[in-house]
Amino acid sequence: MCLTGSRQDFPLQSFSSGTALRMYAEMLESVFAPGEIAELWITFPDPQMAKARKRLSGTRFLSLYRKILAPQAVIHLKTDSLFLYRYTSALIELNHLPVEVRTEDLYGCGWEDKILSIKTFYEKQWLSRGKQIKYLRFSLGEDIPLTEPDVEIEKDDYHSETRYMNSHLVHGNKAIRNN
Secondary structure: OEEOOOOOOOOOEEEOOEEEOOOOHHHHHHHOOOOOEEEEEEEOOOOOOOOHHHOOOOHHHHHHHHHHEEEEEEEEEEEOOHHHHHHHHHHHHHOOOOEEEEEOOOOOOOOOOOOOOOOOHHHHHHHHOOOOOEEEEEOOOOOOOOOOOOOOOOOOOOOOHHHHHHOEEEEOOEEEEOO
């Protein structure tokens, strides 16, 4: 299953290796039975730097995922946001959640994985701008209440592609900042 932060609902798309579903995360319990999901992918969500309750890797949503995930289920977070990566890492550490993989530079760390080597259209855009892709693979462990980390994390200079292109002159493959 792939979870995005989109506000649009799309029909369920089935593939031989799984299902992709785009919907409000709050509605997951109405679609999946308890313990039905073995693997959850959160790919390039909005980091929600101002609102912890809206972060797809925050305690609110992890508690919701826990209801539909199988006991040994894995959560994958793939992001260009250093803020979201550090926030989620702090949450994982504070709550003693089991971590399988943690890297701030997925493509520069030398670790190879057939699935993770697939780059989306937007991911290629982030990489072309010099952003490193961060990746976490963890599970939720025991069914205990989760605590939000109380840490200061530097915010990203996070911009959508449209905003980025409107603020830069593009010459060939080089972007020059407009003043």
